Amino acid sequence: MTVLITGANRGVGHELYTLYQSKGAEVIGTARSGSDYLPLEVTDPASHAVLAAHLEGTPIDLLVCNAGVYFDTAESLDAGYPADMWAQTFAVNVTGVFMTVQSLLPNLRVAKAPKIAILSSQMASHTRAPGGSYIYRASKAAVLNVGLNLATDLRREGIAVSVYDPGWTRTDMGGPDADIDVSESAQGLFAQFEALSMATTGKFLTWDGRDHPF
Numbered sequence: 001m002t003v004l005i006t007g008a009n010r011g012v013g014h015e016l017y018t019l020y021q022s023k024g025a026e027v028i029g030t031a032r033s034g035s036d037y038l039p040l041e042v043t044d045p046a047s048h049a050v051l052a053a054h055l056e057g058t059p060i061d062l063l064v065c066n067a068g069v070y071f072d073t074a075e076s077l078d079a080g081y082p083a084d085m086w087a088q089t090f091a092v093n094v095t096g097v098f099m100t101v102q103s104l105l106p107n108l109r110v111a112k113a114p115k116i117a118i119l120s121s122q123m124a125s126h127t128r129a130p131g132g133s134y135i136y137r138a139s140k141a142a143v144l145n146v147g148l149n150l151a152t153d154l155r156r157e158g159i160a161v162s163v164y165d166p167g168w169t170r171t172d173m174g175g176p177d178a179d180i181d182v183s184e185s186a187q188g189l190f191a192q193f194e195a196l197s198m199a200t201t202g203k204f205l206t207w208d209g210r211d212h213p214f
Helices: 011-022 045-054 083-109 134-155 182-195
Strands: 002-005 026-031 062-065 115-119 160-165 204-206
Touching (some): 002 011, 011 026, 045 083, 062 083, 083 115, 115 182, 134 204
Parallel strands (some): 115 160, 160 204
């Protein structure tokens, strides 16, 4: 089994990377930099082209779109949330995910039972809107929409796609007061990715397998 994980150098991505290695999978990690990972700047089409060329002909059984940013934790409604922050966040969290899937479709198509797991967030849900973090919330809602539409379009090709909330996790992004440890999140996500199939494609699920409200 070959797994490719974007943003594998830290947080949930790194925990998934090491977990899949421990399970005996062939794991390909990407990061902006670092000798242990293949270089990928998810906002750059040229970087995607280089990665795709490097992996040409390699089947990818599971693509985990994990790379993401969260810049607007301390912005104020009156004077914050500058336009360039919106652009940068959407470039990584939304466009970057779409380009990753698009560039690696040939690798997924030559796998036997290919899967795509997209990490969004509970903050994508419009039914729970406590305010703040407008940019991050909007970007995660957008990538949820992208993922569900990919599930529809790729169903005919036998590629399963679902979207996952990794939980509020104690990482650099989540902070020390978050609900769950990163290893707990990764173990739960691993189980959900294992269960992903054409029978369960097109879902928005929590890290522990519950249907997430939209």
